[in-house]
Each structure stands twice: as structure tokens, then as C-alpha cells.
Amino acid sequence: MPIPFTTIVQNLPASTPFVGPETLERQSGKLFRARIGANESAFGISPLAASAMRDAIGQSHYYSDPESYELREELAQKHNVAIDEICVDAGIDSLLGLTVRMLLEPGQVVVTSHGAYPTLNYHVAGFGAKLHAVPYNNCHEDPQALVKASSEHNAKLVYLSNPDNPMGTWHGEETITQMINSVPDNCVLALDEAYIEFAAEPIAPPIDTSNPQVIRYRTFSKAYGMAGQRVGYVIAHKDLITGFNKIRNHFGINRIAQQGALASLKDDTFLEKVRAAASAGRERVVEFASGHGLATLPSNTNFVALNLGSSAAAKQMITELSHRQVFMRMPGVEPLSQYIRVGLGTDAEHEFFVEAFNDVIKKTTLLKV
Amino acid sequence: MPIPFTTIVQNLPASTPFVGPETLERQSGKLFRARIGANESAFGISPLAASAMRDAIGQSHYYSDPESYELREELAQKHNVAIDEICVDAGIDSLLGLTVRMLLEPGQVVVTSHGAYPTLNYHVAGFGAKLHAVPYNNCHEDPQALVKASSEHNAKLVYLSNPDNPMGTWHGEETITQMINSVPDNCVLALDEAYIEFAAEPIAPPIDTSNPQVIRYRTFSKAYGMAGQRVGYVIAHKDLITGFNKIRNHFGINRIAQQGALASLKDDTFLEKVRAAASAGRERVVEFASGHGLATLPSNTNFVALNLGSSAAAKQMITELSHRQVFMRMPGVEPLSQYIRVGLGTDAEHEFFVEAFNDVIKKTTLLKV
Numbered sequence: 001m002p003i004p005f006t007t008i009v010q011n012l013p014a015s016t017p018f019v020g021p022e023t024l025e026r027q028s029g030k031l032f033r034a035r036i037g038a039n040e041s042a043f044g045i046s047p048l049a050a051s052a053m054r055d056a057i058g059q060s061h062y063y064s065d066p067e068s069y070e071l072r073e074e075l076a077q078k079h080n081v082a083i084d085e086i087c088v089d090a091g092i093d094s095l096l097g098l099t100v101r102m103l104l105e106p107g108q109v110v111v112t113s114h115g116a117y118p119t120l121n122y123h124v125a126g127f128g129a130k131l132h133a134v135p136y137n138n139c140h141e142d143p144q145a146l147v148k149a150s151s152e153h154n155a156k157l158v159y160l161s162n163p164d165n166p167m168g169t170w171h172g173e174e175t176i177t178q179m180i181n182s183v184p185d186n187c188v189l190a191l192d193e194a195y196i197e198f199a200a201e202p203i204a205p206p207i208d209t210s211n212p213q214v215i216r217y218r219t220f221s222k223a224y225g226m227a228g229q230r231v232g233y234v235i236a237h238k239d240l241i242t243g244f245n246k247i248r249n250h251f252g253i254n255r256i257a258q259q260g261a262l263a264s265l266k267d268d269t270f271l272e273k274v275r276a277a278a279s280a281g282r283e284r285v286v287e288f289a290s291g292h293g294l295a296t297l298p299s300n301t302n303f304v305a306l307n308l309g310s311s312a313a314a315k316q317m318i319t320e321l322s323h324r325q326v327f328m329r330m331p332g333v334e335p336l337s338q339y340i341r342v343g344l345g346t347d348a349e350h351e352f353f354v355e356a357f358n359d360v361i362k363k364t365t366l367l368k369v
Numbered sequence: 370m371p372i373p374f375t376t377i378v379q380n381l382p383a384s385t386p387f388v389g390p391e392t393l394e395r396q397s398g399k400l401f402r403a404r405i406g407a408n409e410s411a412f413g414i415s416p417l418a419a420s421a422m423r424d425a426i427g428q429s430h431y432y433s434d435p436e437s438y439e440l441r442e443e444l445a446q447k448h449n450v451a452i453d454e455i456c457v458d459a460g461i462d463s464l465l466g467l468t469v470r471m472l473l474e475p476g477q478v479v480v481t482s483h484g485a486y487p488t489l490n491y492h493v494a495g496f497g498a499k500l501h502a503v504p505y506n507n508c509h510e511d512p513q514a515l516v517k518a519s520s521e522h523n524a525k526l527v528y529l530s531n532p533d534n535p536m537g538t539w540h541g542e543e544t545i546t547q548m549i550n551s552v553p554d555n556c557v558l559a560l561d562e563a564y565i566e567f568a569a570e571p572i573a574p575p576i577d578t579s580n581p582q583v584i585r586y587r588t589f590s591k592a593y594g595m596a597g598q599r600v601g602y603v604i605a606h607k608d609l610i611t612g613f614n615k616i617r618n619h620f621g622i623n624r625i626a627q628q629g630a631l632a633s634l635k636d637d638t639f640l641e642k643v644r645a646a647a648s649a650g651r652e653r654v655v656e657f658a659s660g661h662g663l664a665t666l667p668s669n670t671n672f673v674a675l676n677l678g679s680s681a682a683a684k685q686m687i688t689e690l691s692h693r694q695v696f697m698r699m700p701g702v703e704p705l706s707q708y709i710r711v712g713l714g715t716d717a718e719h720e721f722f723v724e725a726f727n728d729v730i731k732k733t734t735l736l737k738v
Binding site: 001002003004005006007009012013014015016017018020022023026035038040041042043044045049050053054056057058059060061062063064065066067069090091093094097101102103104105126156185186187188212213221225226227228229230237239240242243245246247249250251252253254255256257260 | 370371372373374375376378381382383384385386387389391392395404407409410411412413414418419422423425426427428429430431432433434435436438459460462463466470471472473474495525554555556557581582590594595596597598599606608609611612614615616618619620621622623624625626629
């Protein structure tokens with residue numbers, strides 16, 4: 001008997017948004033010595049968070065608070081919004097899935113940038129919606145083109161990440177505010193600010209939860225260093241939050257992670273250290289690249305896009321680095337794919353990467369073609 | 370502007386399957402002193418799991434292995450199936466949601482028992498499918514009636530939990546095997562075995578992954594004591610597993626929880642202790658009830674259903690216990706709702722419950738009506 005799947009699931013390819021580094025390690029039989037490909041934070045977690053989580057392990061047998069009340073209370077204060085304008089869930093990935101599910105009927109359109117975050121595309125396909133992608137403009141997402149396409153294609157949802165992944169570029173407050181003000185009727189802007197805490201200067205427009213056309217996505221996975229803990233949240237008009245609450249897994253958050261996130265919020269010193277380390281880390285990569293005469297893009301994230309001149313060279317570099325136990329990823333589509341995405345590592349990881357990169361340059365014809 | 374929700378989400382009530390104990394604590398301003406209402410395990414987690422999780426906290430900044438490879442490898446060995454016949458996800462709740470999503474077109478039917486696990490119903494509504502519920506038979510789910518209704522209503526999915534929640538009752542291997550063999554064509558049986566490790570004797574039929582009409586649901590939330598960690602899994606025909614993999618959140622598992630689950634599987638001694646403690650705990654509740662002349666249902670879970678003679682009495686008892694800092698739940702629908710569900714607690718929790726219960730009996734007219 002064939003499995004009686006829905007038409008949508010039957011027709012989906014068996015795809016995953018990303019291959020994990022562990023999968024590559026199993027394939028090669030070797031562990032990575034520089035894990036700088038998944039935008040994980042090499043700067044770890046707050047000691048307060050670590051301590052809170054250690055203490056919470058003894059409560060593993062309890063379900064989490066399905067309302068994440070204490071965490072939302074703290075977040076509401078931090079962002080100066082009401083507690084019912086926040087929804088906490090198991091990471092932005094999950095929240096993007098819920099967003100698509102609650103706004104898109106099958107066949108309706110989501111607008112994004114060609115080469116932007118693949119997990120959004122995964123969810124769009126997964127719920128039978130249609131993706132329309134506009135090109136990047138000079139390695140930046142193009143707010144005006146996104147809005148125009150949303151209007152033309154009657155999109156229910158338009159996605160932009162600021163700062164951007166995979167390029168690290170960004171738009172300032174004014175440009176984003178203009179975009180917010182020009183989102184077409186009947187369309188919602190998913191503004192993914194996963195990397196916002198890494199920005200050297202404030203670039204996020206003020207949060208305005210009276211506007212029912214914007215959802216702000218934030219996470220503990222990046223600057224707070226808690227990718228493995230799965231805690232993200234959205235800030236939005238309370239009617240949008242009601243939508244999330246109607247369909248989310250109410251007991252889906254890890255109890256220990258809740259405690260860790262809460263403790264993280266109380267450690268501003270740690271966050272400042274991370275921001276400083278990210279700035280220094282970016283400079284170090286830029287200097288290294290420039291020593292090779294290679295261009296980089298300005299970045300407000302924890303990675304730097306480094307130009308290798310062609311997709312072929314970039315692909316070869318990723319492969320050669322992988323053979324040398326360096327885990328790194330690159331943008332998937334032209335013309336972004338002439339870049340590799342150099343994640344900021346620990347000192348040891350950076351040095352290991354530098355040696356491996358230099359070795360590749362020396363031993364291959366990579367950049368001479 | 371009204372939010373442009375899908376028709377399904379627009380029409381959903383803003384409901385949650387369960388109110389968490391923390392919500393009740395916030396309402397009353399008092400902490401519970403016996404938390405025996407959510408079928409959490411009072412017997413905690415394996416010391417090996419605790420130790421593995423403490424060690425893993427330092428890796429919080431890494432995403433988990435999206436394939437849960439090591440964990441699936443261990444589970445495959447334990448259940449004598451292939452690794453691609455297992456899918457690990459953030460708890461059975463999430464897996465039930467994925468199941469409904471991948472099998473049910475809006476308007477198609479899921480068959481369950483009237484009063485069975487509410488989170489299934491939440492997902493059925495959430496994806497616009499239709500629920501058909503058949504009555505319990507003498508406080509047992511009724512496999513024959515479930516199969517008959519599935520056939521009559523052209524159901525794509527039929528749900529049974531064995532042992533059952535909220536009643537604690539169960540069917541033996543033969544009855545379940547008969548049910549498996551009589552599931553109608555084009556219908557899948559969701560066999561929820563969350564409580565299976567608590568059973569005093571083996572009641573699960575052999576796992577047969579060649580049958581594409583059965584999904585077995587297992588979890589680390591109950592006997593393994595890891596409810597707050599969110600790790601569950603399904604065992605099924607590999608084509609069904611492919612369906613789950615097409616739509617799940619690939620990076621949705623907590624990395625620390627993965628390590629804890631893996632370590633748990635290596636601690637048979639702990640599991641045996643839990644099973645013994647559960648047996649003793651059930652006996653203790655039965656004895657206590659019988660001291661009051663109250664009937665209980667036989668249970669193969671970590672709770673015992675205790676008959677208070679009427680829904681009104683049961684409701685009053687839950688309320689009065691709550692006033693006395695005891696968190697307990699009861700089945701939501703007649704005729705099951707004349708029972709309260711006494712969770713097995715620690716010694717201290719049990720004594721606290723006993724005192725509170727005795728006090729309620731003394732001070733109210735509860736059982737005299």
C-alpha cells in the first residue's frame with residue numbers, strides 16, 4: 001500500500017535545508033578542527049546561563065512552562081512591549097514554519113531574495129505555498145525590489161533578514177523603516193533579526209507592535225551563543241501573536257533552555273564582550289583576506305563573506321578546507337556563490353583555518369584559473 | 370487591517386491543550402508542593418543522563434546533529450530496526466503534529482477516543498482536519514470501535530495510546546495485534562506508547578516496520594524522566610519516516626537533550642529502578658484509595674485513576690487539592706471525569722497529597738452528596 005500522504009507532502013522532495021557538520025564528519029571519518037560554517041557563536045554562552053542550566057538539569061523531569069512567562073516578562077521589559085506581544089518558541093526556524101502555516105494558503109506567494117535563508121524556503125514548500133525570489137543588489141537584499149515583487153505577486157509574506165545571512169550585509173534604520181511603511185496591504189513583513197546583536201551600531205528601527213504587518217524575529221542562538229538550546233521569539237502585534245499561540249507546540253520549549261535564556265538576558269557584560277569579540281574577529285578575517293589580495297564584504301554578523309572571484313573557486317575552497325578539517329559553508333546561488341562565508345572562530349579555530357587556507361592556496365591552482 | 374490569516378487559523382479558537390502548573394501557581398500566588406498532575410516522572414533522570422547533559426552544556430553554542438544519528442543508531446539497535454525506520458523529534462506532541470500534517474488534507478477524518486489525549490485533537494483542528502471520537506468502553510479505549518469508525522468515516526488516521534492516558538488502562542499484545550491487522554486500507558494507526566516502559570509486563574506487540582500502516586510513538590519524557598528535554602521518536606516503515614523528514618524542523622532538537630537521551634539508553638539499571646518504583650507507587654495509591662473505600666482502575670502508567678463517584682465530586686476534589694498546593698488533573702469528559710488522575714509522586718509529594726486529600730474529605734461534603 002502506498003502511504004496516504006497529502007498531495008503537498010507526496011510531491012515534496014526529500015530535502016533538508018542544511019547538511020550538518022556531524023554528517024560530514026561521519027562521511028570523512030575525521031572531526032572538524034575549525035567549526036566555522038554554521039554561524040554558531042565561537043564566543044560561547046554567558047557564565048550565568050551555564051550556571052542556571054546546570055542548576056536546572058535536576059528539573060529535567062518537569063515540562064517547561066508552556067507560556068514561557070518569566071522569559072516573556074523579561075523580554076517585554078527589554079523591548080518595551082507588552083507580554084502578549086511576544087511569542088517564544090524553539091528557535092526562529094520553528095517560528096518561520098508557524099508563520100508560513102498561519103498566513104499562507106497553498107499556492108499563495110512568499111517573496112524573498114534569491115539565495116536568502118533556505119529554511120524559509122523549506123517551510124514555504126512544506127506548506128504548499130509558492131516562492132518568488134528577487135535578486136540581491138550588490139550583495140545586499142533589495143528592500144524596494146522585495147516590496148515591488150510583493151505587490152505584483154499579491155504576496156502574503158515578504159522576508160528580509162537584517163543583517164543578512166549569508167552575506168553579512170545590512171541596511172540602516174531608515175531603509176528598513178521605509179520598507180516597513182511600504183509593505184502592501186494584506187502582506188506581512190518577516191523581519192529576521194537573528195544577527196542584530198552583532199551589529200557594530202544600532203540598525204534596528206524602533207519596535208512598533210501597533211503595526212500588524214511586521215513580525216520581528218529574534219533568537220538566543222547567535223550572540224547569546226545558545227544555538228543548541230533552541231530558543232527564539234517573535235515580537236509583533238498581539239493579534240499576530242494570538243495566531244502563533246493557536247498553532248504552536250505549547251510544551252515544545254526545553255525547560256533548561258528557558259532558564260538559560262532568562263539568565264542570559266541578565267548578563268549585559270557578556271553580551272558586550274561578545275560584541276567586542278565579534279568586531280575584532282571580523283577585522284581579523286578582513287586583514288587576513290586583504291593579505292591575500294582578496295576582497296571581503298562589510299559585515300554586521302559573526303561571519304565575513306570573502307570573495308574568491310568565481311563560484312568554482314569558492315566551491316573548490318570549501319571542499320579543500322573540508323579535507324583539511326575546516327567546516328565552512330558558502331552561499332548557494334549565483335552571483336553570491338563566488339563568496340565563502342568565513343565564520344568567526346576561537347583563536348585556535350582561526351589559526352587552524354588560516355593555515356588550511358594558506359595550504360590550499362599554495363597547493364592548488366584555485367585562484368590562478 | 371485584519372491579519373491575513375489562513376481560513377483554518379482564522380477559525381481556530383485560541384485554545385491550548387493544557388494549562389501548565391506554573392500558570393496556576395501564578396494565579397494563586399502559591400507554589401505547588403505536590404506536582405503530580407502532568408504525568409511527569411517523580412523518579413527523575415538517570416545519573417548518566419544528568420552527567421552527560423552537564424558535560425554538554427559547554428557545547429550549547431553548537432546546533433544539534435540534525436540527523437540525531439548516534440541516538441537513532443542506539444535506538445535502532447534497541448528496537449532491532451534500521452536507522453532509517455526511526456525519526457527523532459522534539460517530543461511526541463511535535464511528532465503527532467507532523468503526522469496529522471503529512472497524512473490529512475483539510476476536512477479528512479482522524480478517529481480517536483472521546484476523552485483521549487487532547488494534544489492530538491489540538492493538531493487535528495490546527496490542520497483543518499476533522500475529529501471523530503468513539504466512546505471508551507469501561508474506561509478502556511475500544512480498539513474494535515476505533516477500527517469500525519475508521520472504516521465508516523474513511524479515516525486517514527486512527528489514534529490509540531497503550532497504556533492509555535488519561536485512564537492508565539491498557540490492552541495486551543494480542544488485542545493490539547488484532548487492531549493492527551484490521552486497520553482499514555488507506556488509514557494509518559498512530560500507536561502512542563509513551564507510557565510503555567511503565568508497564569508491569571510486556572504488552573507491546575513486536576515492532577514490524579514492514580507494515581506501512583502503523584507508527585509507534587516513544588518518548589524520553591515519561592519513564593526516562595526527561596519531559597523538560599523534549600525528545601521523542603517514531604518507529605515506522607521507512608516511507609513514513611521519509612514523510613516526517615520532508616517536513617520536520619531539522620535543527621529542532623536540543624543538543625544537550627540529545628546527549629541526555631543517548632546516555633539514558635545506556636542505563637538499564639536506572640530504568641529497572643523506575644519500573645520498580647512505579648509499581649510500588651501504584652500500589653501505594655491503590656491502598657490509600659481503598660482505605661477510603663474508593664475504587665481505582667488498574668494502571669500500567671505512572672498515575673492511577675481514582676473514582677470519586679461523580680464528575681462534580683472529582684472537579685471539586687481537584688479544586689480543593691489545588692487550594693492545598695497539590696497540582697492534579699482529571700479526564701475532561703464524561704463518563705471518565707468521575708475519576709481523578711493521581712500521579713505518582715516522590716515520598717514527600719505522596720504524603721503531602723495524602724494529607725491534603727484527607728483534609729478535603731474531612732472538611733467538605735464532597736463524597737457525601
